[in-house]
Amino acid sequence: MDRNIQESKEYRLAKEWEMAVNSYSFDPRKFAAAIPGMHPTNQQSLYRLIRECLKVMAVDSRRYDDRNRASHEEAKCIMEYLNEHGKYIPLK
Template identity: 50%
Template structure:
């Protein structure tokens, strides 16, 4: 098992490659155990919440992600729900 920090570094290394295709990774999720699918969603949601936070440091390289994440966070505050660990 790897730590959260090691996973974050692995993700960083993966996306720092112009041939990386996030849709190919996403396409593998339906083949995972249902509980793990929900856990992956919880991870994605947590990443969006961090990137969309008001105090998240931005410049032109990450501004679009921040702006979109901020909109998603606002939507989730109104319409989102608790995603349990089951």
């Protein structure tokens, strides 16, 4: 991975997202409800992003504790399925 990731737009967006969801008022269902209003290409890009996030969350060598163990275990199950049955998701 790029050593200068902290200078990337992706890193800045990830940190902005981290601040947004670190609030009891953030409702993931409302966020998800906005997806159908997105351009289909952007929906595809969002899915690719989610899939990459799942790959990272499924790695056993990362630090886990009881707060995020369930999401780690579920991400592992999802990645097992995708590795066997997943489709190629084109960039655009």
